Amino acid sequence: MSKDTLFELRDSFNEVWSVFELNKFISNFFDKELPFFYVKGEISNFVIASSGHWYFTLKDSQASVRVVMFKGYSSSVLFVPKNGDQVQVYAKLSLYTPRGDYQLQATGIIISGTGNLHEQYLMIKNRLALEGLFAKERKKSIKTIPNSVGIITSLKAAALKDVIAVFKRRAPYVRLIIYPAPVQGENSSHKIIEQLKIANRRLEVDTLLLVRGGGSLEDMWCFNNEDLARAISVSLIPIISGIGHDIDFTIADFVVDLHAPTPTAAAELACVAKKDLENKLYWCQTSISKSQTNLIRIFEQNLDKLSFRIISPEIILNRKKDIISYFFKLLSSMVKEPKSRYSQKITILKNNLLNNKPALDNYLSFINSYADKLFRIHRSILLFKKNSLGHLESRLHLLNPENVLLRGYSFVRSNDGKLVRSSKDLVYKQRLEIQFSDGKVDVLVDS
Structure with missing residues (x-):
């Protein structure tokens, strides 16, 4: 009886109770205490x-x-x-x-x-x-790849050696912690409960194994203890039982989260074999490698498609040069052609002048004014063409990539010489070439 209950009794005796209150108090006392x-x-x-x-x-x-x-x-x-x-x-x-x-x-x-x-x-x-202690909804899931596993059994039990051998063979990566307790005889169930409480207090393992070898009903009777069954049901750590042989079934086997027919089988259920993990890892690596290769192939195809749509600065520059060359030749021919044509006319006029000396005086002033006018027109045309040429040269100068570099910008190219237009196109440890106005440097992407 707790102290609180004793104090409650003492205080209650100072009151006057009805018969119903007395019986109700005793009934509650029976239920609680x-x-x-x-x-x-x-x-x-x-x-x-x-x-x-x-x-x-x-x-x-x-x-x-x-x-x-x-x-x-x-x-x-x-x-x-x-x-x-x-x-x-x-x-x-x-x-x-x-x-x-x-x-x-x-x-x-x-x-x-x-x-x-x-x-x-x-x-x-x-x-x-x-x-409801055997209900499926009470069962906790077992961690597939545990970091550590606890074993509750006797240090002298053959089952302990069998379990350790299974882990050494199948899962050497698992850390084993032994919670020693007798698994037969008087008070053995209470010793098992104590170790179960210690494991739940420390919470240092992912799974608990409750194991012992075969024996008679009397030998394994501690696993039929009701207090042990209730302690198993409230364990925070999932428990796998491996008690006796295939035909043995104790109360503890019904309450645990997973039952195995033997200690060896319990150990195998508690871990994944190292070989299986290696096979799964190899499969994952192969799958990732294939996926990566496919993605790279798709990105390269998309990059090739985009490269056809993009005109390089060199092509644009060459086109502008061709246009300027065309206009320059055209301008030169326009300048030369009037001079040749008008020289012929002057010669003809001179001949006419010689042949028509009397009429020279009449047309001389006209010819002089006409010649002056023609030369002014030619100079205007030449100046206009030169201005147009200068404008085109200025535009060409602006489009020249080398002039862009002189303003502090730079070109970034990948190993294959292609221009890099976005940081999203870069990958870790990729080598790049950066072109400045006065030279080039190689760099390595480190983030």
């Missing part, structure tokens, strides 16, 4: 109600107590008791509040005497099953 326990005695006044509940009296030579076993529990009992049977009842105290009568509420019953371990096993199993 008194655990389940075993009581042995002889059955009398045994009755099966229409509801399926069992009612009977449990007595010995000095006293008796009424017992009720509700249908949910009585239906799991493998026999029907009768008056005079010597039995052991697993029950807790309860109080029928209206009458103030206390009774036992039984959840299990077995025949007293030797040879009843199997009946106890079934009773515990059925009771825990009704409470």
Whole structure:
């Protein structure tokens, strides 16, 4: 009884209670403070109600107590008791509040005497099953590739050597931590519970193995302990059991997160073989390599398509040079052609002048003014063409990549000489060439 309960009792006795309040207090006290326990005695006044509940009296030579076993529990009992049977009842105290009568509420019953371990096993199993301790939704998932695994077993057990051998062969990468506990004999179940609590307090392993070799029902009885089953059910660490051989099945096997038929099988379920991991890693590397190759091929194809659409600065410059050359030749021919043509006219005029001396005076002034006018026109045309040529040279100067470099810019090219237009086109450790106005340097991408 806790101190708080004692203080509560002392304070409550200073009050005046009604009968109902008294019975209610005692009923709550029974529920909170008194655990389940075993009581042995002889059955009398045994009755099966229409509801399926069992009612009977449990007595010995000095006293008796009424017992009720509700249908949910009585239906799991493998026999029907009768008056005079010597039995052991697993029950807790309860109080029928209206009458103030206390009774036992039984959840299990077995025949007293030797040879009843199997009946106890079934009773515990059925009771825990009704409470849902075996339900699949309570099971925790097992880590496929654990960093560390704990082993709860005896240091002298052959099962320990078998388990260690499996890990050395299959998964040498796993760190093993042993939580030693006896797996047979008196108090062995409590020692296992202690190690289970230590493992859950430290939380240093990903999985726990609960293992021992084969044996008789008596040898492995500690794994049928109800307290151990409840401790397993609240473990934060997933547990794999490997108890006995294929035909052995303990209560612990029902509660653990994963059951294996033998200790060796439990070890194999707790880890992935190193060879399997290597094969999976090789497959992943091969798959990644193929995917990378395909992506590079696709990017190269896209780059080739884009390169056809892009005109290099050299081609643009050559085209501009051709245009300028064409206009320069055209301008030269335009300048030369008028001079030749007008020289011929002058010669003709001179001849005409000689032949027509009398008319020279009349046309001389006209010829002079006409010649001056022609030369002014020619000079205007020549100046216009020169200005046009200068404008084209200025535009060509602006388009010249070398002049761009003189303004502080630079060209970045990959190993194959192609221009790099975006940082997204770069990859780690790629070599590049940077062209400045006064030279070139090689660089390496390091981020």
